[in-house]
Amino acid sequence: MVTEAQNIILQNIARHITLTEAEASHFLSLLTVQNVSKKQFWLKEGEICRHSAFVFEGCLRGYTVDANGFEHILQFAPPNWWISDMYSLLTGNPGQLMIDALEPTRIMLLAKSDQEQLYKDIPKFERFFRIITENSLVANRQRVIDAMSLTARERYEQFCQRYPTLINSIPQKQIAAYIGVTPEFLSKLRSIRNKAKG
Amino acid sequence: MVTEAQNIILQNIARHITLTEAEASHFLSLLTVQNVSKKQFWLKEGEICRHSAFVFEGCLRGYTVDANGFEHILQFAPPNWWISDMYSLLTGNPGQLMIDALEPTRIMLLAKSDQEQLYKDIPKFERFFRIITENSLVANRQRVIDAMSLTARERYEQFCQRYPTLINSIPQKQIAAYIGVTPEFLSKLRSIRNKAKG
DNA sequence: TACTTCCAATAAACTAGATTAAGAAAATCC
DNA sequence: GGATTTTCTTAATCTAGTTTATTGGAAGTA
Structure with missing residues (x-):
């Protein structure tokens, strides 16, 4: 069994x-x-x-x-x-x-x-x-x-591509602590990205 | 043989x-x-x-x-x-x-x-x-x-401790490219360190 | 000997990202 | 379901480290 x-x-x-x-x-x-x-x-x-x-x-x-x-x-x-x-x-x-x-x-x-x-x-x-x-x-x-060699924005993009399932299942502050930025700065990156997408 | x-x-x-x-x-x-x-x-x-x-x-x-x-x-x-x-x-x-x-x-x-x-x-x-x-x-x-988790200065100190033989045998710009700073900034770090040492 | 190339030092202007603070939204807990 | 804690956002200010530019020296080379 x-x-x-x-x-x-x-x-x-x-x-x-x-x-x-x-x-x-x-x-x-x-x-x-x-x-x-x-x-x-x-x-x-x-x-x-x-x-x-x-x-x-x-x-x-x-x-x-x-x-x-x-x-x-x-x-x-x-x-x-x-x-x-x-x-x-x-x-x-x-x-x-x-x-x-x-x-x-x-x-x-x-x-x-x-x-x-x-x-x-x-x-x-x-x-x-x-x-x-x-x-x-x-x-x-x-x-x-x-x-x-990458900027914080690029590292975030990388993370999204590499771990698409994690993006939606874990808190953003955890992602920030992984890519090496403050949660505040990650939030700023995301808001700029969303504006760009319309 | x-x-x-x-x-x-x-x-x-x-x-x-x-x-x-x-x-x-x-x-x-x-x-x-x-x-x-x-x-x-x-x-x-x-x-x-x-x-x-x-x-x-x-x-x-x-x-x-x-x-x-x-x-x-x-x-x-x-x-x-x-x-x-x-x-x-x-x-x-x-x-x-x-x-x-x-x-x-x-x-x-x-x-x-x-x-x-x-x-x-x-x-x-x-x-x-x-x-x-x-x-x-x-x-x-x-x-x-x-x-x-470390600042540039701390990473330099680490490098000196970890690879003492390399410090004197390779150019500083190579060390800078390893610890992730510009050669200019490494030079600044070193000059401050040397002043501190007298 | 001069010619070139590479390397280190210094300094002023500049920027990516941190820090601080404060409020809104969500999740979690009795 | 209301209280409490955690998460997310926004914005002003600040700083560690970059950029750019200049200088002098060391090392190779013709």
Whole structure:
């Protein structure tokens, strides 16, 4: 008996590697489901991150808080995305990332220790995580480039194109904290854009 | 007979995986050495990147050129670093990265096709590239955070701490193009800093 | 030796985006 | 369903960093 949630994660993995039934069921046995209610934290600054999380319902956000108390969003994690504080996960040191839920969210957890054992038991997973890490790195590098070479307006346009579904489902202040402007300035950008459109 | 250059790359790999002699020599047989003279391009915008490059002498830089002709440096690659246009390498599409040499440089090339075959022949390499990609991702994420939450002065201080050897070996305008300010403003930052130091 | 090219420093004018403040609209909560 | 909190908008003022321009020095080169 495979649940809907388990189906979603198996589909996600099938995009890059092919598992036997035995391998799939072994993998599923390592996962635990967790509910994160709206605004609830899954991880806080200073904590040690010991799991990778796969979102299958809702939406998480990963962000840092700077010296002046401003939030800067590193990642949104809607369904089908993996999220963690990778620095903390890899090093075992306390991280600086805060991860909380923008709406009622359901995730599946894979403990770091289980993940490492999984690499030994089913080396294909080494491949799977290599590939999604590569894709993530490409996206992150593009974000560094965009931050340096685009204006705030252009970054907003980019965001609209790249994440059309998020635009209507999350508050604007969250988008502002992702593209790196104040909510006030984003509001100004939008009003100018709307005037231009008639 | 193992050359000095081959020794360097084997050491680099030994930090994460252990190879038998046969595996090491197979791996080395896939590599080709290339010299890149100062200011010479290894890769240009619009080209398709078909190799990963490992620097064992000199220094490369990867950068983009924006709509106004300004350069933005994504990565310096001093000895012991890997560099490529990963977007282009993964997708097979033309990339936007320019890669050239800041000084006379020597690299070892691993073709994408060979790299993929290597994953099949010696799965340990899947692990090796997963790990260095993870480390690279962590560094890139930190750079996104820094770009959003630090001032230009703070980003300069960070750079000095993080890459103390580069500070004295590359022109300041290159550092400015990395931390995301104009050379003029970096000069101003430095003069204020020097006054403060007496 | 002069010729050129590249690099760093300085300064005044300028602008994208931040800050501050205040009100309107929406969502959330008893 | 009314109170309360959160989100969005508008507008005036302010500032970190850019732009433009000029100078002097260092390094390569004929």
